[in-house]
Amino acid sequence: MCGSFDTCVKGVYAVPDISRDEVAHLARLSRLALSEAELDEFAGQLDSILHHVKAVAEVAADEVPPTANPGAIANVTRPDVIVPGLTPLQALSGAPNAEDDRFAVPQILGESE
Amino acid sequence: MTDLTALDASELAGRIHAREVSAVEVTQAHLDRIDQVDGEYHAFLHVSGANALVAAKEVDDALSAGESPASALAGVPLALKDVFTTTDMPTTCASKMLEGWISPYDAAVTSKLRSAGIPLLGKTNMDEFAMGSSTENSAYGPTKNPWDTTRIPGGSGGGSAAALASRQAPLAIGTDTGGSIRQPAALTGTVGTKPTYGTVSRYGLIACASSLDQGGPCGRTVLDTALLHDVIAGHDPRDSTSVDVEVASMVAAARAGANGDLTGVRVGIVKELHSDSYQPGVISSFDAAVATLTSLGAEVVEVSCPNFVHALAAYYLILPSEVSSNLARFDGMRYGARAGDDGTHSADQVMAITRAKGFGAEVKRRIMIGTYALSAGYYDEYYGQALKVRTLIARDFDRAYEQVDVLVSPTTPTTAFPLGDKVDDPIAMYLNDLCTLPTNLAGHCAMSVPSGLASEDALPVGLQIMAPAFADDRLYRVGAAYESARGPLR
Numbered sequence: 078m079c080g081s082f083d084t085c086v087k088g089v090y091a092v093p094d095i096s097r098d099e100v101a102h103l104a105r106l107s108r109l110a111l112s113e114a115e116l117d118e119f120a121g122q123l124d125s126i127l128h129h130v131k132a133v134a135e136v137a138a139d140e141v142p143p144t145a146n147p148g149a150i151a152n153v154t155r156p157d158v159i160v161p162g163l164t165p166l167q168a169l170s171g172a173p174n175a176e177d178d179r180f181a182v183p184q185i186l187g188e189s190e
Numbered sequence: 191m192t193d194l195t196a197l198d199a200s201e202l203a204g205r206i207h208a209r210e211v212s213a214v215e216v217t218q219a220h221l222d223r224i225d226q227v228d229g230e231y232h233a234f235l236h237v238s239g240a241n242a243l244v245a246a247k248e249v250d251d252a253l254s255a256g257e258s259p260a261s262a263l264a265g266v267p268l269a270l271k272d273v274f275t276t277t278d279m280p281t282t283c284a285s286k287m288l289e290g291w292i293s294p295y296d297a298a299v300t301s302k303l304r305s306a307g308i309p310l311l312g313k314t315n316m317d318e319f320a321m322g323s324s325t326e327n328s329a330y331g332p333t334k335n336p337w338d339t340t341r342i343p344g345g346s347g348g349g350s351a352a353a354l355a356s357r358q359a360p361l362a363i364g365t366d367t368g369g370s371i372r373q374p375a376a377l378t379g380t381v382g383t384k385p386t387y388g389t390v391s392r393y394g395l396i397a398c399a400s401s402l403d404q405g406g407p408c409g410r411t412v413l414d415t416a417l418l419h420d421v422i423a424g425h426d427p428r429d430s431t432s433v434d435v436e437v438a439s440m441v442a443a444a445r446a447g448a449n450g451d452l453t454g455v456r457v458g459i460v461k462e463l464h465s466d467s468y469q470p471g472v473i474s475s476f477d478a479a480v481a482t483l484t485s486l487g488a489e490v491v492e493v494s495c496p497n498f499v500h501a502l503a504a505y506y507l508i509l510p511s512e513v514s515s516n517l518a519r520f521d522g523m524r525y526g527a528r529a530g531d532d533g534t535h536s537a538d539q540v541m542a543i544t545r546a547k548g549f550g551a552e553v554k555r556r557i558m559i560g561t562y563a564l565s566a567g568y569y570d571e572y573y574g575q576a577l578k579v580r581t582l583i584a585r586d587f588d589r590a591y592e593q594v595d596v597l598v599s600p601t602t603p604t605t606a607f608p609l610g611d612k613v614d615d616p617i618a619m620y621l622n623d624l625c626t627l628p629t630n631l632a633g634h635c636a637m638s639v640p641s642g643l644a645s646e647d648a649l650p651v652g653l654q655i656m657a658p659a660f661a662d663d664r665l666y667r668v669g670a671a672y673e674s675a676r677g678p679l680r
Contacts, residue, residue: 095562103558106565107514108521110530110542111554119555122616126559129617132503133575136582143577144584146401146431147633147659148388153430167294171525182523183537 094127096120194219195357199266199414202360206265209253213246213265217309220267224311224358231334233343233353235272237312238279242267245309252307262417262441264307269359271350272313273320274300274405275394279310283396284328285318287526287548297394298426299363299405306421311359314349318550319517320370320398322346323622326613327552334609335378337649341606344374344622350408351378361418362408367398368505369601369626371406372638376601376652379640379679381415381669382408384626386659387633388433391426399512400431402505402630412639412669413448416440419662435660443663447670453487455668456594462498463599463625463654471644475651476600479641482675483598483668493593495586500579501628506620507563507576508631514560517553520545555616584632591658596668599625601638601652629656637665639672640679650679 097120104111104119111119165178174181194202194216205211221239228234249265259265275281275293282288296304303310317327325333325348335343336356343352347364351374354362364371366384375382383406390405397403407418420441425434459480464473484490522528522544523537530543549557563572590597602622612618629636638652653672657664 100558103561105542107554107557107561108518108538108542108545109549109554109557110539110546112546115546115551115554118551119558122555123558123562126506126555126616127562130503130506130559130563130576131572133500133507133579134571136497136500136575136579138575138578138582141578141581143574144580144631145577147580147584147631148431148433150388150431150433155427163294170294171291173522173526173528173531180524183531183533183535183540185537 093124094131095124195223197360198411199263199360199409200411200417202266203263203417206249207253207259213249213309214243216265217242217246217267217311220311220359227356228358230339231336231352231356232331233314233333233349233356233358234269234312235282235284235315235330235349236279238310241278242309242311245304245307249307259307261306261308261421263361263421265309266360267309267311268303268361268363269311269314269350269353270300270303270363271316271347271365273316273365273396274363275396276300276310276313279313281313281396283319284316284330285548285550285553286329287520289527291526293394295394298391298428299422300394302422308361308421314347314353314362316349317346318553319396320346320365320367321513321552321556323369323373323619324612325349326609327550329550332609335606337378338606341608341649342377344377344606346370347374347408351375351380351382354378354380354408354410360410361414363405363422364408365395365403365405366630367402368509368630369623371408372601372626372636372652372654373622375408375638377606377650379650380408380410381412381637381639382406383415383419383637383662383665384629384635385419385423385662386635388431389423389437389660389662391424391429391432393426393428397516399509400516401512402509404630412666412673413441413444416444416666437660438663440663440666443666444670447667448674450486450671450674452483452668452671455488455596457483457488457490457668458493458590458594458597459490460498460590460597460599461492461494462496468600468603469605469644469646471646472600472602472604472651475641475644476653479653479672480598482672486671486675491594493590493597495590495628497579497582497586498628501583501631502620502624504576504579504583505623505627505631506559507572508580510556510560511563511573512560513556514564517557520548522548552616580631583628587628587632587634587658595657596664597656599654601625601654605644605647605649605651625654634659635662635665637669639669642676642679
């Protein structure tokens, strides 16, 4: 249980919550081309973090509604009128590469697609 | 001649508006100070001297023409955390991903500061994308604590807090997702407020975790912080979580509090945020602060918020989940850095190469934890369960506020720790936020005000004052009363 300042630091455990292979899979899902050295480092750290945060599962909260956002606002609308936005030049001003008022990106589809 | 950098913002504003000193002189004095000392502290990532002087001159010209000041702080310069977009300075979030990037639009907070006649001295250092508690996660090197340059200034807003503490700026803006305004304030002997969620626009505040992020004011005194709070608060239709409610004047509350009378104010000590495991000097400073509040007439009781012990675990699931989603936008396609685009890689590969190169270790860790917590099979167990715990924490607050007007705790469990001490141990780093993050989970407001120095290391300690949503004025009343009774920090 990661509740207090001291028990959290001293937490000891043996069975990993996440393997190095799973971390590599997470990196792929996260679009992070990590090096082997990074995977080695992150595997232990993510395991340690998950070990602590999984303590939420021990809280009895079956009947408790979730809170995704503390604000009570829903369905914010505005009048359906045109307001000024960015010009194409402004929108493209930070683009790594642009052509003909568009973002230029590397090849998306493979040769056979 | 008076050293203008030694004066509080309220004093500077009074002198500028009375034409005893010009806004240009005040701004120049701070730019000179930055020039002299920031090589040592590294509070700023970018200094914008010429633009700040132009803005100051406009204030002077308007006053010369007989116009009334654009705001109570017109002419008083400010340091802006590098997470708010600015059209005349780079906005990097202290990341290589956004190195040199100039936004095509100003953040709402930036616009409000400009309209209020507040010259922007520059952009301050932070943990990359506001993820961290020490400013060591900045891709451009850490900020040093002005009280002891071998120690961290806190984070993520360490640059803003250090700029205040080292008199490089009389005012600063921070953002607080789990304590990033309050923890640096505590560790640098300055004041910082996390306003109620939805009361300061997030438009143009580059998102870390959208349901937790909140911009807020930082100063060296409670009154200065209140003056800045009133400038930046207000409804903004461009932020769909911005709340359209009338909020009380923080300045009026601070001025009322400064008379030092807290008769009738009920103060709750949160039992779960007071532990023998905290640094002894922090606890003794906190206990002395509580005694001061009692002597001012406050009625102090102990309250229990049993679910706060789960706040850290819930927070470090909710935050990374939102981070993994929000930071997906940094893909090297539309703005920011792009790497690996040499004709041999697909767009998908370029994205992964760009992100691996552009993000630092802590950002990568949080993206992966969030991806894990949101993935099919783990969603209910991790993210879903954390959201339920969040409800329980809010209920604890609600019950406590039935008994008391404000809650108090130490802002942090320890004083500023040495640079490098916790950089390889994420969990040890996360524990800095133990006392601050329940407020973010509930969307409430809280302030850190200096409560003196710890006996064992003579470093600043912060008193955290918490209040319910939309009762931010209570923070200023209690904070100002406490500050007036506390006396000078050193």
